[in-house]
Amino acid sequence: MLTYLVNSTIMNNVQYRRRDALNKTVTSREAILAASQKLVMEKGLQAVNMRTVASVCGVAVGSVYNYFPSKAELLTATVENVWREIFHMPEGSVQFLNFADSVAWVYERIQKGSKQYPGFFTLHSMSFAAGEKETGRLKMEQYFDHMKTELCRVLKMDQCVNPEAFNDKLTPQSFVDLVFTNITLSLLEEKRDCSALIEIIKRVIY
Known part of the structure; x- marks a missing residue:
């Protein structure tokens, strides 16, 4: 009987330690998101779900629900x-004064992002279930709007722009919209070169 009690106590302690270790493996929101990003990178956004992320983190599903x-x-x-991550510009980096160069940078970052996260740009807005798709689309639009605002800022600061390049029909904002639409279309068509777009930009505004 004594042996049974001792063994039982040891087993319970081991189980509790394992459970505690499991629950303490991930103690931050950032760690869970890092695991999710790893899944996107390796298997695509469609692979991200509560159970899979919990498995990658080595925790119970409930631990993920605590944060999300x-x-x-x-x-x-x-x-x-x-x-x-894709559009992060390190502190101290050179700020763009040339609009054409800034467009080339955006295109380059998208291309690198496409390689790092295969299918992300073309699939992520469609990877949400019916009730979730709108949230994903809005998040994408927020980042697109942010990038277009930054491109507009650089365009207005570009001292090489021809003063007569814009008018009531072609404003800086509408020009940026056209350029960005071309970038996204090239992305969907998986074009790897933006030299033609850069040449058009230079001929129009310089």
Whole structure:
């Protein structure tokens, strides 16, 4: 009987230690998002779900729910992190004064992002379930709007722009919209070169 009690106590202690270790493996929102991004990188956004992320982190599913109450919130946060990583510009980097160069940089970052996260740009807005798709689309539009605002800022600062390049019909904002639409179309068509777009930009505004 004594042997049984001792063994039982040992087993219970081991189980508790394993459970505690499991629950403490991930103690931050950032660690869970890092695991989600790894899944996107290796298997695509469609691979991200609560159970899979918990498995990658080595924790119980409930631990993930503590930080993200739903799959939609986890997906949205993951998408936001991916966008932020792709278009992150390190502090102290040179600020663009030339509009054509800034467009080339955006295109280059998208191309690198496409390689790092295969299918992300063409699939992520469609990877949300019916009730979640709108959230993903809005998040994508927020980042697109942010990039277009930055391109407009650089365009207005570009001292090489021909003063007569714009008028009421072709404003700096509408020009940036056209350029960005061309970037996204090239992305969908998986074009690897933006030299033609850069040449058109130079002929129009310089």
